[in-house]
Amino acid sequence: MRPADPLNRREFLRRAAGAGLGIALAGGLSGLAFDPEGPAGLPREEAKTGLPDFSLPGTAGRLAIARGAERRETLGLALRALGGIESFVRPGDRVLIKVNAAFASPPILSATTHPDLVFELVRLCFAAGAAAVVVTDNPINDPASCFALSGIGPAARRAGAALVLPSEGLFTPVSLAGGSLIRNWPVLTGPLAGVTRLIGVAPVKDHHRSGASMTLKNWYGLLGGRRNLFHQDVHRLIAELAVLVRPTLVVLDGTTAMMTNGPTGGSLSDLRETRTLIAGTDPVAVDACGAELLGKRPEDLPFLGAAERAGAGTVDFRRLAPAEVSA
Amino acid sequence: MSVAVHPAAPQRPSRRESAIAAALMALLALIAAAVLREQKRPHPAVENFLHARGLAAAARAPEPAALLPPPEGTRTLTAPERFDRDSLSDKIDGKAELYLSAGFVRLDCQRLALEGDEDAWIEVFLYEMGSFENALSVFSAQRRPDAAALDVAEFAYAAENAFFFVHGTRYVELIASGAGEPFTRAMQAIARALTAERPAGRPAWTERELFPAAGLIPESLGRVAADAFGLAGLDRVYRATYRTETGEAMLFFTRRESAAEAQALARAYLEMLRTFGAAIAPAEGLEGASRIEVLDTFEVVFTRGPFFAGAREAADPRLALDLARRLDERLAEAGHAPR
Numbered sequence: 001m002r003p004a005d006p007l008n009r010r011e012f013l014r015r016a017a018g019a020g021l022g023i024a025l026a027g028g029l030s031g032l033a034f035d036p037e038g039p040a041g042l043p044r045e046e047a048k049t050g051l052p053d054f055s056l057p058g059t060a061g062r063l064a065i066a067r068g069a070e071r072r073e074t075l076g077l078a079l080r081a082l083g084g085i086e087s088f089v090r091p092g093d094r095v096l097i098k099v100n101a102a103f104a105s106p107p108i109l110s111a112t113t114h115p116d117l118v119f120e121l122v123r124l125c126f127a128a129g130a131a132a133v134v135v136t137d138n139p140i141n142d143p144a145s146c147f148a149l150s151g152i153g154p155a156a157r158r159a160g161a162a163l164v165l166p167s168e169g170l171f172t173p174v175s176l177a178g179g180s181l182i183r184n185w186p187v188l189t190g191p192l193a194g195v196t197r198l199i200g201v202a203p204v205k206d207h208h209r210s211g212a213s214m215t216l217k218n219w220y221g222l223l224g225g226r227r228n229l230f231h232q233d234v235h236r237l238i239a240e241l242a243v244l245v246r247p248t249l250v251v252l253d254g255t256t257a258m259m260t261n262g263p264t265g266g267s268l269s270d271l272r273e274t275r276t277l278i279a280g281t282d283p284v285a286v287d288a289c290g291a292e293l294l295g296k297r298p299e300d301l302p303f304l305g306a307a308e309r310a311g312a313g314t315v316d317f318r319r320l321a322p323a324e325v326s327a
Numbered sequence: 328m329s330v331a332v333h334p335a336a337p338q339r340p341s342r343r344e345s346a347i348a349a350a351l352m353a354l355l356a357l358i359a360a361a362v363l364r365e366q367k368r369p370h371p372a373v374e375n376f377l378h379a380r381g382l383a384a385a386a387r388a389p390e391p392a393a394l395l396p397p398p399e400g401t402r403t404l405t406a407p408e409r410f411d412r413d414s415l416s417d418k419i420d421g422k423a424e425l426y427l428s429a430g431f432v433r434l435d436c437q438r439l440a441l442e443g444d445e446d447a448w449i450e451v452f453l454y455e456m457g458s459f460e461n462a463l464s465v466f467s468a469q470r471r472p473d474a475a476a477l478d479v480a481e482f483a484y485a486a487e488n489a490f491f492f493v494h495g496t497r498y499v500e501l502i503a504s505g506a507g508e509p510f511t512r513a514m515q516a517i518a519r520a521l522t523a524e525r526p527a528g529r530p531a532w533t534e535r536e537l538f539p540a541a542g543l544i545p546e547s548l549g550r551v552a553a554d555a556f557g558l559a560g561l562d563r564v565y566r567a568t569y570r571t572e573t574g575e576a577m578l579f580f581t582r583r584e585s586a587a588e589a590q591a592l593a594r595a596y597l598e599m600l601r602t603f604g605a606a607i608a609p610a611e612g613l614e615g616a617s618r619i620e621v622l623d624t625f626e627v628v629f630t631r632g633p634f635f636a637g638a639r640e641a642a643d644p645r646l647a648l649d650l651a652r653r654l655d656e657r658l659a660e661a662g663h664a665p666r
Contacts, residue, residue, distance in 0.1 A: 102420060103420075105450075105502075106448075106503075106504035106505065108488065108504065108505060108506070109488075109502070140416070140417060140418065140419075140420045141417070141418060145405065149448075149504075207421050208421045208422045208424060208425055209421035209424060210421065213421075228416035228417070228420070228423070231416065231421060231423075231424065234421070260471075261422070261469050261471075262421075262422070263420050263421050263422065264419050264420065264422050266486075266489055266491075266500060266502045267471050267474075267486035267487070267488065267489045267491075267502075268486055268487040268488050268489075268506060269471040269472075269473070269474065269486045269487065270471065
């Protein structure tokens with residue numbers, strides 16, 4: 001080993017001063033960049049793990065496909081094929097209907113749940129003896145405008161349902177056990193308080209990011225915060241939502257499907273009369289069936305396979321022997 | 328600590344010391360690069376927390392003034408809204424990426440109601456795209472087939488309930504809550520007001536001159552901003568469809584920074600098609616070009632100078648070759664001779 005270089009006093013002082021200056025500079029810059037508070041996050045409230053399971057024992061794997069142009073009629077047909085609304089809503093139940101009211105757009109664009117369907121579903125719930133029916137969503141656009149201009153708000157009220165618009169106090173942080181995206185994330189849980197049945201109702205739409213927006217993507221409307229960040233990993237997110245939310249029933253409206261330029265559409269030429277309404281207790285199967293209305297196969301929509309692998313349902317909807325009825 | 332002090336001048340560090348020092352500096356640089364990279368993609372929850380603190384809210388775009396005075400027969404229904412790159416998805420959700428990848432700057436929108444009917448309204452969407460080319464990209468990406476012609480702009484069409492057009496650097500959508508004559512009349516009035524308020528003239532779009540004229544379907548002219556034909560990195564692609572006696576096919580080209588870049592892109596394109604099982608061979612009759620057979624269609628692609636170009640989606644290989652040769656001639660005439 002080479003002996004240490006000789007060092008004179010001047011050189012020693014020069015090097016010591018240089019080193020000291022470097023340390024002071026680095027420390028000073030670090031001090032300027034230091035945020036003593038850090039991200040505040042969502043303090044004071046512990047994240048809940050999961051959501052209540054609203055699925056009913058004995059109803060698993062029920063699926064009905066009703067064909068016709070009139071929504072109220074096909075909804076009735078599909079529900080009868082599933083054993084009647086009474087199989088899902090019993091006297092005294094408090095029902096939450098999660099619609100897709102994402103956009104402040106008119107019903108003719110089919111970008112949102114059709115008001116006729118909302119009205120009929122609320123009516124049927126009350127007819128089955130529901131003590132209360134609540135309709136909610138956390139829309140993409142301004143909530144009041146969305147519910148008003150989509151026609152969902154007036155239809156829900158006309159049928160006697162209460163409308164719950166999202167507000168800050170209705171969100172609580174929720175984590176999905178084993179989830180990689182839904183972790184300590186604000187979820188619209190307020191309207192779920194006291195609810196005994198959960199029904200999702202969504203239109204069939206093309207979607208620029210996920211390929212399709214149907215009943216599983218509809219649960220995205222329960223998320224708060226900057227949820228658009230999830231679009232970077234949208235298939236995984238939808239699969240996690242499929243595990244997080246276990247509904248009593250889902251209704252997929254493919255009376256008119258948005259074939260292109262989704263999820264907003266905008267032109268009537270984006271739509272096709274597919275005259276089909278699908279209802280069931282397995283949202284993965286319902287969406288797999290709905291994908292055909294968009295001319296897609298389940299493998300074209302990776303969230304379906306991911307949801308199935310996560311145990312949220314089956315992609316092979318035909319295995320459930322769906323009841324097929326026509327108006 | 329004791330320090331040996333000698334009057335002799337300090338010696339230069341040995342090679343070994345210099346090498347160790349350089350390695351340490353390189354390691355520090357790598358760590359810094361990794362830290363910077365990770366900071367660019369935090370877990371969504373972190374950004375959400377920052378948003379909750381109001382930091383993101385503070386950066387939101389300010390509300391705009393009214394988009395336009397309501398034309399005759401209409402009145403303002405809702406206040407104007409403005410969305411920027413951070414907030415665009417608050418308005419159009421999953422479709423935001425289409426605009427963001429094409430250079431989106433901001434969206435201004437507002438609803439106007441038809442006089443005398445509360446439920447009859449039109450929403451005006453003004454997408455500022457930063458350039459005519461960007462506006463053309465989003466226009467052509469969403470163009471509805473079999474749409475009716477519209478004379479408010481060179482690139483424009485009408486659907487039963489909506490108008491879509493490019494005006495200067497803006498992509499404009501007028502979307503009505505219904506269909507029928509009163510809506511159409513009001514949308515025409517709004518379109519006229521918008522174009523009169525900010526005359527744009529004919530866009531200086533030199534790329535269109537590079538397409539051969541014969542057989543071109545004018546309304547098919549378009550631009551793909553990013554990931555054209557499924558290939559990442561294939562951006563700024565101009566395309567047009569041709570109708571001939573033997574069928575229809577598409578011509579496309581993209582101008583790169585150099586001939587070498589165009590050639591690299593062509594190689595990447597061929598490689599991608601090869602993974603889909605394409606049969607690729609030299610195209611006889613066009614020097615240096617490749618003839619591709621994939622999914623029962625034929626393509627001929629080539630490079631000329633900084634251009635990567637070709638013909639696609641032809642049912643007949645002779646049609647693909649004929650169109651590709653015509654495009655190659657146009658590129659040569661335009662002064663891009665070296666291959």
